[in-house]
Amino acid sequence: MSRLHVVSGKGGTGKTTVAAALALALATEGRRTLLVEVEGRQGIAQLFETEALPYEERKIAVAPASDGAALRAAAGNGSGGEAPRGGGRRGGGEVHALAIDAERALLDYLQMFYKLGSAGRALKKLGAIDFATTIAPGLRDVLLTGKACEAVRRKDKNGRFVYDAVVMDAPPTGRITRFLNVNDEVAGLAKIGPIHNQAQAVMRVLKSPETAVHLVTLLEEMPVQETADGVAELRAAGIPVGGIVINMTRPALLDNGDLDIAARGARAGVAKALSQAGLGGARRGGLADRLIDPLLEQAREHAERVELERAEYAELTAIGLPTYELELLPEGVDLAGLYHLARDLRKQGPI
Numbered sequence: 001m002s003r004l005h006v007v008s009g010k011g012g013t014g015k016t017t018v019a020a021a022l023a024l025a026l027a028t029e030g031r032r033t034l035l036v037e038v039e040g041r042q043g044i045a046q047l048f049e050t051e052a053l054p055y056e057e058r059k060i061a062v063a064p065a066s067d068g069a070a071l072r073a074a075a076g077n078g079s080g081g082e083a084p085r086g087g088g089r090r091g092g093g094e095v096h097a098l099a100i101d102a103e104r105a106l107l108d109y110l111q112m113f114y115k116l117g118s119a120g121r122a123l124k125k126l127g128a129i130d131f132a133t134t135i136a137p138g139l140r141d142v143l144l145t146g147k148a149c150e151a152v153r154r155k156d157k158n159g160r161f162v163y164d165a166v167v168m169d170a171p172p173t174g175r176i177t178r179f180l181n182v183n184d185e186v187a188g189l190a191k192i193g194p195i196h197n198q199a200q201a202v203m204r205v206l207k208s209p210e211t212a213v214h215l216v217t218l219l220e221e222m223p224v225q226e227t228a229d230g231v232a233e234l235r236a237a238g239i240p241v242g243g244i245v246i247n248m249t250r251p252a253l254l255d256n257g258d259l260d261i262a263a264r265g266a267r268a269g270v271a272k273a274l275s276q277a278g279l280g281g282a283r284r285g286g287l288a289d290r291l292i293d294p295l296l297e298q299a300r301e302h303a304e305r306v307e308l309e310r311a312e313y314a315e316l317t318a319i320g321l322p323t324y325e326l327e328l329l330p331e332g333v334d335l336a337g338l339y340h341l342a343r344d345l346r347k348q349g350p351i
């Protein structure tokens, strides 16, 4: 099973929301997950309603026990399978978060290899770090992905992984392959030496079955097209693709028969139903008469949208990856909504 989950997708489709819900969903039965942000926008802090994240891992949420775990715990036979980590965490798990900052990551990195000490601070003051990451975007990317890979592989003193899974709120589909394909990115930059080695090590993790890139989409033409293109690009680069998360799905209001009627605009039937509902006869200028056209129009629009969504859905399933669906929360995504989405993901099986 993958331990590094990279969440991408077209801008605004819900990458940050889905990454957070996934980190919560994976944090059950004593598991600990790390949710990382790489674009410095503090989206995670906003979502979890906490203050801005520093460049440091910290616990931001406790996931509730899954129903199964709660039942097993109640029956007194533990959580089964792996032993839970530490006391008091049976059933639920923990989500930690980290906002990775390229500048800080570069300083850490230089520190590690060159023992820079105060020279590092001087470099920072001079703006040399900004300069280095601006002229070499590949360097910036290898630092960001490198930090995530380091968290994936980190072990505690008992030889256990510190995080059972790492979930990355990643750049959008248009940039994801380049972002992850750091080897190519730094190839022109460093052919030997620590940066080259770092890129190789990162690439080994990213191309292994330990990694899965998930793409978030809506049932709309543009995001679906981007998803199909993104999957093709990632596959061509040899980066493992996980699943497709269809976000903001809307419930079906009408069955197929009614959809058909709505699409055809069955005026007489609607007029009759309105008058039966006590909204007056269908005489000209009456209430029913004034209601009927806007109603028919709405029904037709709905039928059209459903038809379009079905076509997009078929495109997505044709890609041949597992799909997961998350409904549109009418009130938007607050903390309770996020837990709700996490539960929905968990119910749909391992991702």
Ligand SMILES: Nc1ncnc2c1ncn2[C@@H]1O[C@H](COP(=O)(O)OP(=O)(O)OP(=O)(O)O)[C@@H](O)[C@H]1O
Binding pocket: 009, 010, 011, 012, 013, 014, 015, 016, 017, 018, 043, 172, 247, 248, 249, 326, 327, 328, 329, 330, 332, 333
């Ligand atoms: N299932 C959902 N139901 C209702 N609202 C949602 C859902 N998923 C996401 N949203 C809302 O849609 C908006 C965009 O979501 P989010 O910020 O997660 O997208 P993003 O892909 O990370 O965007 P960006 O490309 O700007 O980083 C937010 O306001 C979020 O609360």
Ligand SMILES: [Mg+2]
Binding pocket: 015, 016, 017, 043, 169
């Ligand atoms: Mg986002």
